Amino acid sequence: MDLHRIAEEIENCQLEGREMEKITLRHPALTVADAYQIQALCTERALARGDRLVGWKMGLTSVAKQRSVGVEEPIFGRLPASLELHEPVVHGHRLIHPRVEPEIAFVFKQHLGGANVTPRDVWLATECVLPALEVIDSRYQNFSFTLVDVIADNASAAGFIVGDQGYSPYHTAWDEVGVALFKNGEVMQSGTGAAVLGHPVKSVVELAHMLARDGLSIEPGMVVLTGGITEAIHVAAGDVVEARFDGLGSLTLRIEG
Ligand code: OOG
Numbered sequence: 736m737d738l739h740r741i742a743e744e745i746e747n748c749q750l751e752g753r754e755m756e757k758i759t760l761r762h763p764a765l766t767v768a769d770a771y772q773i774q775a776l777c778t779e780r781a782l783a784r785g786d787r788l789v790g791w792k793m794g795l796t797s798v799a800k801q802r803s804v805g806v807e808e809p810i811f812g813r814l815p816a817s818l819e820l821h822e823p824v825v826h827g828h829r830l831i832h833p834r835v836e837p838e839i840a841f842v843f844k845q846h847l848g849g850a851n852v853t854p855r856d857v858w859l860a861t862e863c864v865l866p867a868l869e870v871i872d873s874r875y876q877n878f879s880f881t882l883v884d885v886i887a888d889n890a891s892a893a894g895f896i897v898g899d900q901g902y903s904p905y906h907t908a909w910d911e912v913g914v915a916l917f918k919n920g921e922v923m924q925s926g927t928g929a930a931v932l933g934h935p936v937k938s939v940v941e942l943a944h945m946l947a948r949d950g951l952s953i954e955p956g957m958v959v960l961t962g963g964i965t966e967a968i969h970v971a972a973g974d975v976v977e978a979r980f981d982g983l984g985s986l987t988l989r990i991e992g
C-alpha cells in the first residue's frame with residue numbers, strides 16, 4: 736500500500752473540491768496510524784508549495800458530533816495557513832457539501848507537548864481564547880466515512896475563522912459559554928462549551944496527548960480548534976451563518992458561489 740499515492744489522491748480532491756470513494760473500500764487494511772501518516776503527507780505536500788502549519792484542530796469531541804457522523808472517538812487534524820479565512824466569506828466553488836460549526840479556539844504563547852500534559856499546563860501555555868467558526872467538507876461521497884477515512888482526509892478541514900478579539904484564558908468559565916448558531920436569521924443549533932469533552936481545555940489536553948504519540952506538539956503562535964460545540968449545519972451559496980457566543984460577541988460567515 737503506497738501511502739504517498741493515497742495522500743496525493745486525497746490532497747487533489749481537497750484542492751479541487753472533488754468527491755472520492757472512501758479509501759477504506761479499496762484499502763481495508765489501513766490502520767489509524769496509517770491514516771495519520773496519510774494526513775501528514777498531505778500537509779507535507781502543501782508545505783512544499785509554500786503553505787505553513789498554523790495549528791491543529793480537534794474533531795468529534797462532542798457527543799452531538801460523534802452521533803451525527805457515527806464515529807465515536809476524538810481525532811485531530813492539521814491547520815495550514817491556507818485554510819484560515821481573513822474575511823467573513825467562504826468561496827463555495829471548491830467545496831462539495833460544506834457544513835459550518837461553532838468552536839472555541841486557543842492560541843498558544845508557549846510550547847505545549849507530552850503525554851503528561853494537564854489542564855494547568857494548558858492554561859500556562861495559553862495566550863488567549865477566541866470564538867471561532869469552522870467550515871468542514873468531507874471529501875467522501877455522502878459525507879460518509881469511517882474513523883480511518885476521516886483522519887486521512889484531515890478531519891474534513893475546509894476553512895476556519897477566529898474572532899478579532901482575544902480573551903484571557905481566565906476571562907470566563909469556557910464550559911459555561913453558550914452559543915447559538917443561526918442560518919439566514921433562524922436559529923439552527925445551540926450548545927455550551929461543556930459539550931466539548933466536558934470542557935474545551937480537556938480537548939487541548941487530549942490533543943497534546945495524541946500529538947505526543949506521534950512525536951508532535953503545540954508550538955508558540957499556534958491556534959487550536961477544540962471541536963464543534965454543536966452539530967455542524969449544512970450551508971450553500973447565498974447562506975449567511977452567524978454564531979452568537981454569550982458575552983463574547985458573534986462571528987458571521989457568508990457563503991458565496
Ligand atoms: C469530522 C470533523 C469534525 C469537529 O469539530 O467535530 C470536526 C466531520 O464531522 O466531518 O471538525
Ligand code: MG
Nearest residue numbers: 794869962963
Ligand atoms: Mg470542527
